[in-house]
Amino acid sequence: MAISTRQKFEQVPLRSIRPTGWLRSYLEKQSRELTGHMEVAGYPFNTKGWACAKVAHHGGEPWWPYEQTAYWVDGMIRCGYLLGDKRLIGKARKSIDYVLKHADSDGYLGPKHLKESKHWNRWPHAVFFRALMAYYSATNERRVLKALTKHYLSKSSEHCDGRDIGNIEIMLWVYSQTQNKCLLSEAVRAYEKYNQQCANDDTTMANMLSGKRATEHGVTYNEIAKLGAIVYMYTGKRKYLGATENAYRKIDRYHMLIDGVCSSSEHLRGKDPLDSHETCDIADYTWSAGYLLLATGKAEYADKIERACFNAAPGAVTEDFKGLQYFSCPNQIIADKSSNHNLYERGNAAMSYRPNPYTQCCPGEVNRIMPNFAARMWLKDGKDTIVASLYGPSQITAKLGGQKVTIIEQTDYPFAERIDFKIQTRDCANFTLSLRIPGWCRRAKILVNGKQRGGKIKTGSFVKIRRTFKHNDAVSLILPMDLKLSHWPSGGVGLERGPLVYALGIKEDRQVDKADRKSNRKFPAWNMYPASRWNYALEVDGRNLNKAVEVVRRDVDANSWSIKSAPIQLRVPARRVHNWRISHRRQIFRELAPGKLEKHSGDFAFTPALPEPSTLANRLSKKTERITLVPYGCTNLRVTIFPKC
Numbered sequence: 119m120a121i122s123t124r125q126k127f128e129q130v131p132l133r134s135i136r137p138t139g140w141l142r143s144y145l146e147k148q149s150r151e152l153t154g155h156m157e158v159a160g161y162p163f164n165t166k167g168w169a170c171a172k173v174a175h176h177g178g179e180p181w182w183p184y185e186q187t188a189y190w191v192d193g194m195i196r197c198g199y200l201l202g203d204k205r206l207i208g209k210a211r212k213s214i215d216y217v218l219k220h221a222d223s224d225g226y227l228g229p230k231h232l233k234e235s236k237h238w239n240r241w242p243h244a245v246f247f248r249a250l251m252a253y254y255s256a257t258n259e260r261r262v263l264k265a266l267t268k269h270y271l272s273k274s275s276e277h278c279d280g281r282d283i284g285n286i287e288i289m290l291w292v293y294s295q296t297q298n299k300c301l302l303s304e305a306v307r308a309y310e311k312y313n314q315q316c317a318n319d320d321t322t323m324a325n326m327l328s329g330k331r332a333t334e335h336g337v338t339y340n341e342i343a344k345l346g347a348i349v350y351m352y353t354g355k356r357k358y359l360g361a362t363e364n365a366y367r368k369i370d371r372y373h374m375l376i377d378g379v380c381s382s383s384e385h386l387r388g389k390d391p392l393d394s395h396e397t398c399d400i401a402d403y404t405w406s407a408g409y410l411l412l413a414t415g416k417a418e419y420a421d422k423i424e425r426a427c428f429n430a431a432p433g434a435v436t437e438d439f440k441g442l443q444y445f446s447c448p449n450q451i452i453a454d455k456s457s458n459h460n461l462y463e464r465g466n467a468a469m470s471y472r473p474n475p476y477t478q479c480c481p482g483e484v485n486r487i488m489p490n491f492a493a494r495m496w497l498k499d500g501k502d503t504i505v506a507s508l509y510g511p512s513q514i515t516a517k518l519g520g521q522k523v524t525i526i527e528q529t530d531y532p533f534a535e536r537i538d539f540k541i542q543t544r545d546c547a548n549f550t551l552s553l554r555i556p557g558w559c560r561r562a563k564i565l566v567n568g569k570q571r572g573g574k575i576k577t578g579s580f581v582k583i584r585r586t587f588k589h590n591d592a593v594s595l596i597l598p599m600d601l602k603l604s605h606w607p608s609g610g611v612g613l614e615r616g617p618l619v620y621a622l623g624i625k626e627d628r629q630v631d632k633a634d635r636k637s638n639r640k641f642p643a644w645n646m647y648p649a650s651r652w653n654y655a656l657e658v659d660g661r662n663l664n665k666a667v668e669v670v671r672r673d674v675d676a677n678s679w680s681i682k683s684a685p686i687q688l689r690v691p692a693r694r695v696h697n698w699r700i701s702h703r704r705q706i707f708r709e710l711a712p713g714k715l716e717k718h719s720g721d722f723a724f725t726p727a728l729p730e731p732s733t734l735a736n737r738l739s740k741k742t743e744r745i746t747l748v749p750y751g752c753t754n755l756r757v758t759i760f761p762k763c
C-alpha cells in the first residue's frame with residue numbers, strides 16, 4: 119500500500135521507459151564514450167571510488183572524490199537500465215554492491231572516514247544514494263530500502279549542516295517506499311533545524327520567500343532550494359512548496375540564461391551574454407525542476423527541463439560525448455586552455471572541451487543529465503492516467519485500465535513539430551493519456567485516429583484524453599513552433615523557435631592540447647579557435663521574423679546534435695560589425711573565492727563583450743548577408759546573443 123502524498127505526478131519504474139530514435143543514439147554514445155570510460159578524466163574516476171574502503175587522498179575536502187564518483191555512478195546506472203546495457207550496469211553495480219555489503223554495525227553506509235559528522239561529510243551520500251534510488255526503481259531489491267532505513271535511523275549525523283541537508287531527499291524517498299514514519303519525522307526535524315541553524319543561506323525558507331536576490335553557489339542553490347517541494351509532497355504543507363516555487367521564480371528573474379540554465383560561476387550571476395554556468399548546474403537545475411513538476415503538475419516546469427536539456431546540455435559537450443566544458447556560455451568564440459573569461463578562475467581551461475576541463479564535479483555530473491531527462495519523460499497521475507511530460511522518441515509500458523499497455527512515441531521532437539503516439543494493447547483499455555501543451559505553443563492541435571479533437575487546448579497545461587483505447591489507436595500532437603526574438607542585457611537579442619534556441623555555429627580550428635594529462639588520443643583535450651566569421655549583428659525585429667527568417671529542415675540522423683547534421687537551420691539577415699574582435703590581454707585578475715582576487719600575467723584571449731549599442735550604427739557593414747543559425751546544442755564555438763542592427 120502506498121502512502122498518501124500531495125505530489126501531483128509520480129515517477130514510473132526506470133525500465134518501463136525505452137528511449138528510441140535520436141535519444142537512444144545519444145544515450146548509446148554516452149555509454150560508448152565518457153559515461154562508459156570516465157577513468158580517462160583521471161582522479162578520482164580512475165580509483166575504485168565507492169567500491170573500496172578508502173580512496174587515496176589528493177588534497178581538498180575528504181568528501182570530494184566521493185561526490186564526484188557518486189555523480190558518475192548515478193548517471194551510469196540510469197543510462198545502463200534505460201538502454202538495457204549490461205556492461206554499464208555491471209560497472210556501476212560494483213560501487214552499489216560494495217556499499218550495500220559493507221554497512222557498519224549501526225547501519226551506516228559508505229566510507230568510514232566520512233562517518234564523523236564534519237562539515238559536508240554527508241553530502242556525497244545524498245549524491246550516491248540517488249544511484250540506489252535508480253537501482254531500486256529498476257530491480258525492486260528490498261535490501262536497498264532496508265539498508266537506507268538503517269543508515270538514516272542510526273542517527274550518526276544531524277544532516278543539517280549546509281549541503282548535508284540534501285539527504286532528506288533520500289530519507290523522504292525511502293519513506294515513500296516503506297511508510298516508516300520515523301524517516302518522515304527525522305527529515306522534517308532536520309529541515310526545520312537547517313532553517314534555523316543556517317539562517318544566512320539563500321536557501322532557507324525565509325530567504326527563498328523573500329524578494330532578496332540570491333548569491334549562493336549555483337549547485338548548492340539548486341540542490342537545497344528544491345527540498346521545500348519534496349517536504350511538501352510528504353507533509354502536504356503548502357508553505358514548503360511556496361518557498362521552493364519562489365526560489366525558482368527568482369532564478370528566472372535574476373539569473374536565467376538563454377540556454378535554459380541559471381548563470382553561476384560559481385555563484386549565481388546575472389544574464390549578461392558573457393555570463394556562464396557550470397555543467398553541474400545543468401544536471402542540478404533539471405533534476406530540481408523535475409521535483410517541482412512532480413509536486414505541482416505544472417507544465418511550466420517540464421518546459422524548463424526541456425529547454426535546459428535541449429540547449430544547455432548538448433551545448434556543453436562535444437558532439438561525440440568525448441569532451442565537456444566546466445563553464446559554458448551563450449557566447450563563446452574561443453575555447454582553449456586559457457580562455458575562461460569568467461572572473462572566477464579567469465584564464466584557465468574551464469571553458470575548453472576535454473574529458474576533465476577543471477574540477478571533477480562536472481565530468482561526474484555530465485553523465486546524469488540526459489538519463490534523468492529520459493527517466494522523467496513519462497509520469498503517472500493517479501492509477502489510470504499516464505502523462506507524456508517531456509517529449510522525445512521513446513516508448514512506455516505500464517498497467518493502465520487493467521491492461522498492460524505500451525505507448526510508442528514516434529517523433530523527431532524537438533527538431534519536429536509532430537509527435538505520434540501509437541497504443542499497443544491486447545484488449546481494450548480504459549485510461550487517460552495526458553499530453554503537455556508547452557507554454558511557448560499557441561496553436562497546438564490533437565488528432566485522435568486522424569480526426570481533430572474538439573475542445574479548447576490551453577497553452578501551458580496538460581490536456582487529458584480519456585477513452586477506451588483499442589490496439590493500434592493513434593493520437594497525434596502537433597506543436598507549431600513560432601520564431602521568437604528574445605531580449606538580453608547589453609542590447610543583445612537571441613532567436614528561438616519552440617523549445618530550441620539558435621546560435622551561429624562557428625567553424626572550429628581544433629588543436630589537441632598535448633600538455634593535458636587528463637586526456638588521451640581517443641579522448642583528446644581540445645583547444646578550439648574560430649575559423650569562420652562570427653562578428654554579425656542581426657537585421658531583424660520581433661514583427662518581421664516570419665518574412666525575414668527562412669527555416670530549412672533536414673533529416674534527423676543519429677548525429678543530430680552536431681553542426682554538420684543540424685536538422686533545422688535558420689537563414690537570417692545580418693550585417694558584419696567592424697572592430698568587434700577577440701579580446702587579448704597580458705594581465706588579468708582571477709577570482710579564487712568571492713572577493714579574493716589574484717593578479718596573473720600571460721597571453722590571454724577571451725570572447726569579447728557585445729559592442730556598445732551607441733557605437734553600433736557606425737560599425738556596421740553596408741551589405742546585408744544571410745547567416746545560418748543552428749540549434750544551440752549543435753555548437754561548440756558560437757554566438758547566441760547578437761547585437762541588433
Ligand SMILES: [Zn+2]
Pocket residue numbers: 396397398399477478479480481483
Ligand atoms: Zn561542476
